[in-house]
Amino acid sequence: xxxxxxxxxxxxxxxxxxxxxxxxxxxxxxxxxxxxxxxxxxxxxxxxxxxxxxxxxxxxxxxxxxxxxxxxxxxxxxxxxxxxxxxxxxxxxxxxxxxxxxxxxxxxxxxxxxxxxxxxxxxxxxxxxxxxxxxxxxxxxxxxxxxxxxxxxxxxxxxxxxxxxxxxxxxxxxxxxxxxxxxxxxxxxxxxxxxxxxxxxxxxxxxxxxxxxxxxxxxxxxxxxxxxxxxxxxxxxxxxxxxxxxxxxxxxxxxxxxxxxxxxxxxxxxxxxxxxxxxxxxxxxxxxxxxxxxxxxxxxxxxxxxxxxxxxxxxxxxxxxxxxxxxxxxxxxxxxxxxxxxxxxxxxxxxxxxxxxxxxxxxxxxx
Numbered sequence: 015x016x017x018x019x020x021x022x023x024x025x026x027x028x029x030x031x032x033x034x035x036x037x038x039x040x041x042x043x044x045x046x047x048x049x050x051x052x053x054x055x056x057x058x059x060x061x062x063x064x065x066x067x068x069x070x071x072x073x074x075x076x077x078x079x080x081x082x083x084x085x086x087x088x089x090x091x092x093x094x095x096x097x098x099x100x101x102x103x104x105x106x107x108x109x110x111x112x113x114x115x116x117x118x119x120x121x122x123x124x125x126x127x128x129x130x131x132x133x134x135x136x137x138x139x140x141x142x143x144x145x146x147x148x149x150x151x152x153x154x155x156x157x158x159x160x161x162x163x164x165x166x167x168x169x170x171x172x173x174x175x176x177x178x179x180x181x182x183x184x185x186x187x188x189x190x191x192x193x194x195x196x197x198x199x200x201x202x203x204x205x206x207x208x209x210x211x212x213x214x215x216x217x218x219x220x221x222x223x224x225x226x227x228x229x230x231x232x233x234x235x236x237x238x239x240x241x242x243x244x245x246x247x248x249x250x251x252x253x254x255x256x257x258x259x260x261x262x263x264x265x266x267x268x269x270x271x272x273x274x275x276x277x278x279x280x281x282x283x284x285x286x287x288x289x290x291x292x293x294x295x296x297x298x299x300x301x302x303x304x305x306x307x308x309x310x311x312x313x314x315x316x317x318x319x320x321x322x323x324x325x326x327x328x329x330x331x332x333x334x335x336x337x338x339x340x341x342x343x344x345x346x347x348x349x350x351x352x353x354x355x356x357x358x359x360x361x362x363x364x365x366x367x368x369x370x371x372x373x374x375x376x377x378x379x380x381x
Contacts, residue, residue, distance in 0.1 A: 016041065016130060017108040019099040020055045021092050022116035026063040028235075028372045029055070033071045035119035041127040045079030052081045052108075055116070056099050059090020064116070092180075093195035093202060100190050110134075111190045114232075115181045117372055121147060121231030128230040129184040140189035140210055140223050143179045144230025149372070152233060176224035178207040182232050194278040196260075196285055198292045200253035200358075208261050215268045215277050235372045244348070247341070251312055251349035252358050258309035259299045260292065296358045307353055312346040313339065 018036070022029055036042065036053065045051045055068040065086055072082035085103055087095055100111060110130050120126075129142045180203045185193075192214060195202050211219040237243045264277055271280065284291050300307050311318070320328065320335035352358070 015105050015107040016051045016110045016112065017099075017104040018051065018053045018112040018114065018126070019096075019104065020053065020114055020116050021095040021099070022055055022057045022060065022064050022068065023090055023092065023095075024060050024062045024064060025116040026060075026067050028117040029064050029068050030071050031372050032114075032116050032118060033068065033075070036126075037075060037077065038123050039120065039126045040124045041130065042077055042080050045077065050079055050081075052083065052105055054099060054103055055082075055084045056087060056095040056103065057084065058087040058092070058095040060086070091197055093197050093199055096195050096202065100193070108187045111185045111187055113180075113183055113185070115234070118181050118232045118234045119372060121145075121233060122229065125182075125230045125232060126184070128227050129182075132225050132227045132230075133184055133186055136225060138222060139186075139225045141178060141183055141185045141206075142225040142227050142230070143177055143183045144227045144232060146179055146181060147231055147233045148236035149233055150236045176207060176211055176221035177226065178203045178210070178224060181234055182230075192276060192278060194282050196281065196292055198285075198289075199260075200249065200256055204254060204257040205260065208257070209277070215265060216273070233372075244345070247345040248349045248352060251308065251346055252353055254312065255299075255307070255309045255349070255353060256292070256296060256358060259296055263295060293358070296353075297356075300353055300356075300358075305354075306350060308346055308350050312349075313343050316342055 020029075020032065020036075025032075033053075033055075042051055042053075053072075055072070057065045057068065065084060068084045072084055075082060083103075085098075087098055096113065099113070104111065110133060112126055112129065122128075125144060129144060133139055133142045180201065183206075189210060193206060193209065195205070199205060207224060208219075209215065211221055211223050213220075213223070237246055264281065267280060268277060288294070316335050316338040320331055323331060
């Protein structure tokens with residue numbers, strides 16, 4: 015059984031487009047003769063028409079071997095929805111989980127099949143992610159800021175490192191069921207990656223536990239406004255700082271505590287006892303530092319990405335990497351200022367984002 019969880023928060027503008035793109039996937043079309051598939055839309059804290067549109071689409075869509083379901087969770091938050099789907103809502107017979115956002119479309123009709131088959135062929139790997147494309151990257155733009163944003167996304171696709179994408183990643187069920195996401199986590203990708211590559215902090219990090227599947231691509235609507243881009247970039251750096259502080263604490267616990275106890279169980283117990291534990295951990299980190307509280311590599315990571323490129327593309331991308339580094343310095347300073355002011359809680363950083371311009375057809379666009 016392959017369980018596909020679509021985590022949706024106020025996505026009435028895009029949920030039908032995403033579901034329509036999903037039904038074009040070969041994995042669903044061939045479900046009757048292959049793996050059984052369930053598609054679960056997990057609407058969390060929605061205040062718009064997301065649930066109604068999802069229910070309408072699922073009621074009208076009949077595919078042999080595919081079961082469509084819509085769940086409503088009253089509490090808003092992707093991490094609540096993630097935990098509920100994996101641990102409560104999905105079929106107990108699930109062998110592979112596919113977690114995806116409700117505002118993406120697929121580049122090719124075999125994207126999910128590529129992710130799942132890559133996982134099945136690799137007994138060592140526990141997760142698989144594809145490549146992310148911004149819509150402006152494929153459709154083109156004359157706006158210099160958006161052009162630079164698109165080029166930086168292209169630069170990042172040259173990373174050979176293991177990466178988890180919150181918008182679309184497949185997990186083997188055994189690994190996913192060991193994960194638990196703290197509700198106050200800003201972004202989940204880095205936290206999940208750190209746990210998976212280290213086998214939940216019991217081994218040295220092995221990036222090959224997470225597969226990169228280049229043929230599995232998806233498209234999302236990029237931010238258009240300068241204020242949204244700035245807020246997103248600052249949030250990403252605050253999220254990386256939160257991840258850095260959290261993983262340092264978890265590694266300290268692993269080295270001094272009960273090594274046989276699952277680390278996510280320990281974390282969950284801490285947060286059950288004190289829901290503000292993660293925020294307080296961040297506050298202690300900030301109080302113990304001077305002016306600069308950001309994580310190592312907050313500014314220079316794009317040059318590291320550029321350094322891993324080869325051939326003529328490396329030199330052609332140098333101006334983009336330098337421009338991105340200058341931007342990273344600006345965003346890191348902004349994030350550092352916000353953290354010093356106490357702005358590092360997920361509820362203070364996330365806004366209600368929508369994707370009204372998301373299109374279904376991107377297969378014929380030139381990359």
